[in-house]
Amino acid sequence: MPGSPLPLGATFGTGPDGRPGTNFALWAGGADSVELCLFDEEGAETRAPLTEPTDEVWHGFVPGVLPGRRYGYRVGGRWDPWSGARWNPAKLLLDPYARAVDGDFALAPEVYGHIRHWPDPAAADTVRDDRDSAPYVPKGVVVHDEDDWADDHRPRTPWPDTVIYELHIRGFTRLHPGIPPELRGTYAGLAHPAALAHLTRLGVTAVELLPVHQFAHEEHLERRGLRNYWGYNSIGWFAPHAAYSASGTRGQQVGEFKRMVRALHAAGIEVILDVVYNHTAEGGRCGPTLSLRGIDNRGYYRLADDPRGYTDHTGCGNTLDAGRPQVLRLIADSLRYWVTEMGVDGFRFDLAAALARSARGVDMLSPFLAVIAQDPVLRRVKLIAEPWDVGPDGYRVGAFPPLWTEWNDKFRDTVRDFWRGAVPDLRDLGYRLTGSSDLYGWGGRRPYASVNYVTAHDGFTLRDLVSHNTKHNAANGEDGRDGTDDNRSWNCGAEGDCADPRVLALRLRQIRNLLATLLLSTGVPMLVAGDEMGRTQGGNNNAYCQDNEIGWVDWSLLDEPHWAAVRDLVTRLIALRRAHPVLRRAGFFSGRGLGARGLRDVAWFGPDGREMADGDWYGTALTLGVFLSGSDIRQRDARGGPVTDDSFLLILHADHRPAEFRLPGAPWAGAYEVVLDTAEEGSPRGGSGGGGGGGGGDSSGAAGTSGSPGAATAGGTSRPPGASGTSGASGSPGPGAAAGAGETVTVAARSVRLYRVCAAQRASGNRLDAPDWSSPI
Template sequence: MASAAEQEAEAVRDGVRPSPAVEQAGRRAAPVVWPGAPTPLGARCRVGPEGVAGTNFALWAGGAEAVELCLFGADGTERRLPLNELTHEIWHGFVPGVGSGQRYGYRVHGRWDPWTGARWNPAKLLLDPYARAVDGEFALPAEVYGHVRDWPQQHVADTVRDDRDSAPFVPKGVVVHDDDDWSDDRRPKTPWPDSVIYELHVKGFTRLHPDIPEPLRGTYAGLAHPAAVEHLVRLGVTAVELLPVHQFAHEDHLLRRGLRNYWGYNSIGYFAPHAGYSASGTAGQQVGEFKKMVRALHAAGIEVILDVVYNHTAEAGELGPTLSLKGIDNRGYYRLQSDARRYADYTGCGNTLHVVQPQVLRLITDSLRYWVTEMGVDGFRFDLAAALARSFHDVDMLSPFLAVIAQDPVLRRVKLIAEPWDVGNGGYQVGAFPPLWTEWNDRYRDAVRDFWRGALPDVRDLGYRLSGSSDLYAWGGRRPYASVNFITAHDGFTLRDLVSYEWKHNEANGEGNRDGTNDNRAWNCGAEGETEDPEVGALRLRQLRNLLTTLLLSTGVPMLVAGDEMGRTQGGNNNAYCQDNETSWLDWSLPEDPGRAQLLALTRRLLALRHHHPVLRRRAFFSGRPQGADGLRDLAWFTADGTEMTEQDWYAPAATLGLYLSGRDIPGRDARGEQVTDDSFLAILHADHRPVEFRLPAPPWAETYELVLDTSLEDQTHAPGTEHRGGETVTVAPRSVLLLRVGG
């Protein structure tokens, strides 16, 4: 029979009771904890019985044996209060006298048995999943791991519990009291067909902006500054899509190399604005600062969309740190393999949230509703959304997550964008998400890139992409705006690098240039990287104009990446997720270069043109059928000889394509505001290195054509205004786009 000392050691090792150091520290806490309420989850300031003010704390921890609330003073002193009330797996208590600004965390007791997925360890201070603010930086010393990280036997390293206290090394949640009702805010509510999305990074967009005060650069307040807002308004975008602003942590492998997670796709706090972007403080001030940013953007008519990462967390796999969910109830929050010691990984980041579990689904939907109702945001782009739609193993478009979103009275009204894939089997789901959802359309990206670099075998796919991708989205009542068209995103080359590099140059990431995709579909125009060759430089600028023009004339919702309108470069790095420096930050001196200033002017012209002509942002798919007595169609395709394309033409290689968009059945308004039908347009896309003679379609298609835009011209400040007659031949310069307005 084991001795008393051996039994004590075994109890500590198995997590049945805390270590002596943890237990002794806990005895110092003596404040009274009233029963409180199990809802809402998180920390909420309220008035308790007999009018006593305090804070109610509630934490779901399904399999736990005990939960301690840990309150921290300004000097780091910790008080531990047991939460003795348990209602429906929620531990709760009301603490009188605790108010806004209080720093806190949890210690959760239970079994330590990684072989069955149980990883409770009360020596590890845990962040409240519902914390509305987070104070402190995430570092990853050995003390923040639930297991002994440096255990000599690597094959069982994650099974040996580490009893060192992690509290000095991890951030704390902050109690936030906020009764803002948003009564003074007016949301823009831009309809999907009229939307233009601008993807930006809160820090990178303003970090180098010369007209923003230095203390505000790289912060929410910086993005709210009039100089930042003015650029967005003058450009003509309707929504900003912010790279992740949920509190996130840096990965261990980056910290070891002296790098940091810049993009933020490593969330750990789904209710907390990332503290690193706050200019006003991190003891709850970041919440108010974020709201002021939203109000400033709304006042300018710009919606705020958040890029959210609910598919995984910063706790990684079995060898990752214990920061929050892993220590609260590992089996209740994460998908585990049949060998429960291991994590199911559909994200490539070590873990996957188990969205089928009611408490996980509640965490996500509570977070989403919070950001809409209390933080003022207008929509979400879901990173690796296919992982959220997996019921058990397969992607299921009837999954609980999608079903809950569809019936939720708050969430079904906001903009919902899916990144419609993950890294697991069957994860590629472009075109498969149900109505309400729009999707990033990577098939658009690939087709447009291939056309302008001369790599399309035929133009069948390009035709679908330019006209709204009806082959993907014309079902279930979906419309062309289900397709979010993009050529570049944060992940991959910038637009300028797409025409300047053919291979990735990610050496600065410290991974031997192995990271990042090799499928770039890029063409460097004759020289790899920066060059002084004037012909190469001129060609690159022309290709930039071609790509931007194609994107902004296509049917669907266009998405621009911040800086592409100014020719921003990352030096060929196509995976700059860890480059928190000038590689990723916007260089606001770029428009001082004449070519890049003209590129910015072209982007503004194109967005203004799109705004004024509904035919360029259609609400319904083209029918392609004859309409009216003259038999003209709402959409027609032409070859260079001015004749409509045949079935054989679609299957043949082609570098020249004419796209006729009829606006005569679309209501619009003239310069005086009078109701009229919209204009019709002919767009000619020519990707060959030689000029081509293009015969303009003769009547009844058009009596005359007015040249609106020619990307072969460097100065796009003013419309060319040249007029041609139907049936006339025009010369299209090498690698260029002509846009002509139909007359007569």
């Protein structure tokens, strides 16, 4: 039967005669022929030519083809690599719209469209290989798993309230002792109560899953006994990766993925997918013919000036041409499918600059960005760009349009530099702490356009960041050529494992400093699975191929009290952030006088207790104080009233020596209460100021000043907030103790201290009596 050209893919339903069957539709623009190949349980192949293309879509309805049936395509046309034409009907091709995939690609020369080992290497990709690839490649699976999600309740967490937790499905669950062995490493494992309990205990609001689209393993890795662990090698953009299924691969993986999403939603956690639409697993000109290359090589990829090759803006051998209608349709259809049918809440786009490329280079008016902006489904979900690629002018941090949030690597680099004691650019640090208005303070963008992170899946773990000066990637088998050398790390005095208690104590403090800086900064914080419990990769900063203990989360670390304490610190910092809107502002700081007292919403102080002047931003100081006013944060609550909060003083001190810091006096404060001190083994504390979780009071603050990092600006500014102003007895307040305005306190070497501020105090002689915490500034 002729069937229908829409929708693309394999769609189970009822034919014109009322019989059940499946409609198959494949776009193959320049092809001469398309054969549908159906496989029975024994693997026997039946071919059915599709003879009636409509608008370049080849289609047909086949009665009796039920869910679970496996299929693929053979596409015929010219073999002319010199013009970019690489049709080869001997190769069984995976449907890019397949909703499930069964099997894997074998390490066999038959999967290549050309003769793999031709005597003349210069011509190797030009001689067609006519051997059948069907025995060596996976097949698409007909799926019928419709779901209206009527019983699901999406958390719909606002961006300012979001805390992201980046995790790998397999790595997060593979060693978890509370998950049954048969579920470890799977979607069902992540949905297990033991996994959910850890996430809800931390208080994260979203998981960002490393790629779950069907992906392939590279030949060079398999020959070394390794695998593509991370999954940035997609070949099926509608299919959940079959290897992560505990229930089966004949379509069962679809239902299992949906149940995982439901379980996360029920726990109040959103699901964000890391998606790879910039390149495919087919690699460069000598790569295998698995799907798009054999369907229409010229129609899907950006070809080089010599059409035998590819424009490579991704470092992976090829780049999809997201400016072409058929590629845009594939991407948009895939995204909508994952939202409407699979229930996900957002996407992080790998190498997003490659998708925004047009003939003019990286183009913020590109067809890809325009399609996303006008789509009524996609514009309502969370959209995160990795705002760069490896092509010319590919670094575009801060350039993406409204609707988009970006990974902010400037936050990562600046915070790492500050805490390793590198000569800092205090202006840069000021901007990073306050939402990066120099990058995002234009076009209606907000502080939540910045995803702040110190570590991510690529690079050192947090523990390795404070334990290694150099990468140790020998296990990858690439002689140290892989992985960045720009780690901005510091090993605290010894490389790698160390038994010196002083080094270990310093490393733990540095971890606390980095976590506190991340979670007390304005923007959207992102944590990486395992950092809260000291996960290590042994100094490997590119564990993309390590599907083993190097890449997996080691849950036994939580049996060690010091790592359990770090986990508890993260829990309490997130609770602190959740309790105080001044820490998660939706708008940039104005730098103007606000509220009844007319105090600016942010001010910056040096150790002498005076506001920083212009020249102070260009010094080499490693101590910075930030006053965060909660008196008026220019937000409205659900009833339309103004949101107010406590005010805070945040002190960051990265020097190896203690610092004497004079607490600002009037009008900034009447008294101070310590809420957090990373020099202590414990976590946030204090007897008042909000419900922190786990035995400590919480408080927090905000930041930004006119003509400074925190202030919203058009085109950026030359210096950070509060470059003006002026402002005891020595001694450092104990846990939860009050300190007087103008008092000089000792801040421990390499530490973060957070004070909650009160407006007035009751004095009895020279003694500070009960501060009046009821009057926030």
